[in-house]
Amino acid sequence: MRATILYGAGDVRVENVPDSVVELPTDALVRVTASCVCGTDLHPFGSMRPEDGPVRMGHEFIGVVEDTGSEVVTVKRGDLVVVPFAISDNTCEFCREGLHSSCAHPQAGFWDAQAVEGGQSEAVRVPLADGTLVKLPVAADSALIPSLLTLSDVFGTGYHAAVAGGVTERTRVTVIGDGAVGLLAVLSAKRLGAEQIVLMGRHRARTDLGREFGATDVVAARGAEGVEAVRELTGGHGTHVVVDAVGHRLAYEQALGVVRRGGVISRVGVPQYEEAPIGFGSLFRHNLRLAGGPAPTRAYIEELMPDILDGVVEPGKVFDTTTDFDGVPAAYQAMADRTSLKVLIKP
Missing domain, CATH: 3.40.50.720 (NAD(P)-binding Rossmann-like Domain)
Incomplete structure (x- = not known):
């Protein structure tokens, strides 16, 4: 499968990597249907030393569940889900207080900092699937996808x-x-x-x-x-x-x-x-x-989603450019040059 990899400042590539698979009983395998470049991606894009790479990129994405571990109960194959930028179990004392970005579970963390995989890929293994993933009540080709994608990070x-x-x-x-x-x-x-x-x-x-x-x-x-x-x-x-x-x-x-x-x-x-x-x-x-601080976006998804579904707000208007994987390196440069506000990636 293809994935976005940053090798150093200004050097982002889309390459073939081993296919993602379920490894733990709490994992889900998600086929990515929409992702994007974040403004925070531009920090390493502008300054990362080659010795600190390569790293997989992307922490905002929507996708279809392709497989689940034996302990996953909240989502199933075929479900369309939005993935917050922080992995969390949604059950620890901090998650119960709405601080999902401070989840105490050992597998919790941020995609770019702790997870091996990244959302700017064709598929992703999602740890703590029951706590992290949120099912979406629309189809993958819905016109609401850009706005629903903002629930993973920027709107939250x-x-x-x-x-x-x-x-x-x-x-x-x-x-x-x-x-x-x-x-x-x-x-x-x-x-x-x-x-x-x-x-x-x-x-x-x-x-x-x-x-x-x-x-x-x-x-x-x-x-x-x-x-x-x-x-x-x-x-x-x-x-x-x-x-x-x-x-x-x-x-x-x-x-x-x-x-x-x-x-x-x-x-x-x-x-x-x-x-x-x-x-x-x-x-x-x-x-x-x-x-x-780092937003606990998982805590806000159920609150914010109805306004998107009802057409009250359209946060997806922040996407002014759309590309496929071939255009990802140019997308990084366009955002760094401020010629694009935010780039939507559709595989």
């Missing part, structure tokens, strides 16, 4: 950012970053009733989609100029919640600049830095809080 991650920040109908929100997660954080803040949503981004096609998703204001400026623009829009005080959907140090510092006193910085962009100001002059002085 954007929603987690809003939930962790405590967004309500009385909240003013700033979202830093106009990538797919940032745009779906806008959609999520709108879903939760935010009073004002400021999107900080400079790509017109993306910020236009952000407005469609619910952004009330767009600020293209960055740094001190961007901070000043947000404060002017918010009576000089900043916003109650700031979503960092980027993960770079400059985005965090920008968040510090626009967060309201007593507010929350909710980080879901994977941090690409180890240290950041949290002392008296930054967080402590004005009772600022840090929230966020």
Whole structure:
């Protein structure tokens, strides 16, 4: 079968690998029918050393169950399923608290970090199938597939950012970053009733989609100029919640600049830095809080799916390009060059 493999910075290939098979009684074999490239895939694509590769890529996918281990009971052959980016048993104390991305099971973890296989493949062995997989009530060729695919990561991650920040109908929100997660954080803040949503981004096609998703204001400026623009829009005080959907140090510092006193910085962009100001002059002085982390998307799927099925929201609009496996290397480059927002892969 074919799979996407990253060998080092800028070197992604689609190659033939041994077929995936069920190995443990709790496994399921899933034939992938839709996957995609994630913004977090661009971090290793831009910086991974050759000695750290090769690694299989992909952590967002939908597919059909082809086989199951003897202990799997929640899905069966022929079921169409969505696969969250974190593998979990859905039964441990952390999963019961809605923290599936912190599952305590020894086989739990993230596809890119712990699993041997990746979702940008023709088939995948899914550990802890009963806890991880969620059955979809549509056919594999449904027009809803792009939106349902976002439940595996980006919609759930954007929603987690809003939930962790405590967004309500009385909240003013700033979202830093106009990538797919940032745009779906806008959609999520709108879903939760935010009073004002400021999107900080400079790509017109993306910020236009952000407005469609619910952004009330767009600020293209960055740094001190961007901070000043947000404060002017918010009576000089900043916003109650700031979503960092980027993960770079400059985005965090920008968040510090626009967060309201007593507010929350909710980080879901994977941090690409180890240290950041949290002392008296930054967080402590004005009772600022840090929230966020890897989204437990499994916890949100049943909550968010009905709005997709009923046509209330269409998060799949973040996919602006579709390709097959032959086009995957070009898809990585297009997203790195910001000429594509998010690329859908159909085998």
